Amino acid sequence: MNIADRTAPARAVTAQTADLTVVGGAGHVGVPLVLSFAAQGLTVNINDLNTASLDTLRSGRVPFIERGADVLLTKALADQRLFFTSKPSEISTKGPVIVTIGTPVDEFLNPVRRVIQDCVDPLLPHMRDGQLLILRSTLFPGTTDWIDAHIRRQGRDLKIAFCPERIVQGHGVEELSKMPQIVSGLTPDAEEEAAALFRSVAPELVILTPMEAEFAKLFNNAYRYIEFAITNQFYLIARSAGLDYGKILQGMKHNYPRAKGIPTPGFAAGPCLVKDTMQLLAFARNEFALGNAAIMVNEGLPLHIVSDLRRDFDLGSMTVGLLGMAFKAESDDPRASLSYKLKNALANHARAVLTTDPLVTNDPSLLPLDEVISRSDLLILCTPHRCYKDADLKGKPVVDIWGLLENANVVY
Ligand SMILES: NC(=O)c1ccc[n+]([C@@H]2O[C@H](COP(=O)([O-])OP(=O)(O)OC[C@H]3O[C@@H](n4cnc5c(N)ncnc54)[C@H](O)[C@@H]3O)[C@@H](O)[C@H]2O)c1
Structure with a gap:
């Protein structure tokens, strides 16, 4: 050409x-x-x-x-x-x-x-x-x-x-x-x-x-995935010590250039990062300790949330509403989204699980935001779409690992 x-x-x-x-x-x-x-x-x-x-x-x-x-x-x-x-x-x-x-x-x-x-x-x-x-x-x-x-x-x-x-x-x-x-x-x-x-x-x-x-591409993605895993691991450690990781993270990053790139905790999955980390893991005959650990941490995060909620709430008598089903903010793509892993894990314990997302168009089970808020006893912010930042959650208790919600009744 x-x-x-x-x-x-x-x-x-x-x-x-x-x-x-x-x-x-x-x-x-x-x-x-x-x-x-x-x-x-x-x-x-x-x-x-x-x-x-x-x-x-x-x-x-x-x-x-x-x-x-x-x-x-x-x-x-x-x-x-x-x-x-x-x-x-x-x-x-x-x-x-x-x-x-x-x-x-x-x-x-x-x-x-x-x-x-x-x-x-x-x-x-x-x-x-x-x-x-x-x-x-x-x-x-x-x-x-x-x-x-x-x-x-x-x-x-x-x-x-x-x-x-x-x-x-x-x-x-x-x-x-x-x-x-x-x-x-x-x-x-x-x-x-x-x-x-x-x-x-x-x-x-x-x-x-x-x-x-081929390696450069996989290393780029696995590196990013591990970055998410380390902040998620810090989050879980801080939580187990009864501390607010969001506040600690803010303190770590404030005018401290070497910590500037640390991401906020949250669900890290989607169609590329975890899959590419697995490809490297397979190439390394499963001897990619950091990649392995990152998968355990990132994929384990929704399961930690469920087990903590089971301890703190009588989930069996509650309807839980999930806000955001796309794999990341401002995306309409639900592929390999951890919101669905959380939904499945909760389905074993909660009375009912309702889901909503203003951007995802290919999941017929999604409900309007207002309906999910009014019918739920507990909300979980899964995908930090901007529109949730100022949404009126009607004082319902909400789980926000991202630290996005400012005026909500955040209980976790
Ligand atoms: N999604 C991203 O942001 C991203 C970023 C960088 C790299 N990648 C990599 O790029 C590749 C594609 O990812 P994607 O997210 O675009 O996938 P996708 O599923 O969105 O797109 C793939 C397209 O290929 C088409 N297709 C599949 N087999 C075909 C065939 N034999 N002939 C013609 N069309 C065919 C599908 O219909 C689909 O439209 C993957 O290897 C992914 O890891 C993705």
């Missing part, structure tokens, strides 16, 4: 001749990436199995909360820079194919490398030799080399690059233009072509080998 061509009128272009294809392009990583390239004048083939999300995008709506995406989507559609396809046979053969599909861990906490192979295999007959395949999903170390060997065994000769995504979900559009982009290629020409592409959206490139890049 010639980046210099990008101001050419998009009208003559088809899905098969778009400047690049993003496979998984309707997902949380795909959408901001697609829109960032389109904003630079590139034509993009959004290839995704999820036809409902493709239809939503085609109609000018973003399927989930992504700041700044609506404006870019409107412009990209008006400029006819986007193409929507759902079959491997419909990808473009002109430029790079970027893969941004999900990379889960299985029920034994092992990475499922097969999902990458299952995605790439059907693409191969529709790619030309010499075409660039950029893996952008978070990968178990060694996967880029492994997929290259797998492709070569079939007598195919693609250029392979690994360029991990490091955005914070919901802020991808904003961050892609500000954050350095890690680029790695299995050959110098793969690396150079991937670098040329990402130079069009990123302010700076960091060149690593694929294996280094």
